[in-house]
Amino acid sequence: MMFRDREDAARQLAARLQDWKGRNPLVLAIPRGAVPMAAIIAEALDGDLDVVLVHKLGAPGNPEFAIGAVDEAGNIHVAEHAELAGADAARIQAEAREQLETLRRRRAQYTPVRPPLNPEGRVVIVVDDGVATGATVMAALDAIRRKKPERIILAIGVAPPDTLERLRGKADEVVCLMAPFEFWAVGQFFADFRQVEDEEAVEILRRFAERATPRADAAGS
16 A cells, blocks of 8 residues: 555545544644645644644764654653664764754744644644654654643554554554554655655645634634
């Protein structure tokens, strides 16, 4: 099985999440790839759209291999395999400081005219196209949990079974469309897995906010 693209995966996830339509869910994308998906899901469920900002911490000599993640409040999630990958405490702290600066720049770019939407007391749906090690998503779920949402739902296209099992302990509900044992990379399960650039993600968030503002004004009138 393979998704045509992220839109295909998003529409399948939205169909699985229809029970939350009418509950004003807060749909949070993990940038950048999940932003187009989260917009589709938020629109289908009549929810709000925002991003949850976390950044992976790369292994020494292999920055694409995640040995942890940091959220925009500076909280660090360290993966169990970090030490085996050659990352000591000093390396992790240095990498976290560098990536935290990236997150601060990204927040200023993504939501320049308002603060992040507050998850407290809300049904929160965290969206990602796929998960490999799970370090980044776990950091995102921990960051959201600290803000006391009513419920956290993780909605993802694909993840290996062992990672999926770890994620179930972090969310109240996990919706995953595929959990193949033969898993090498998220992109292998998408016919079109083009990179989503910052400019595209920002434009999607801007357009969604413009649509949501008249809806909110009408609800309050």
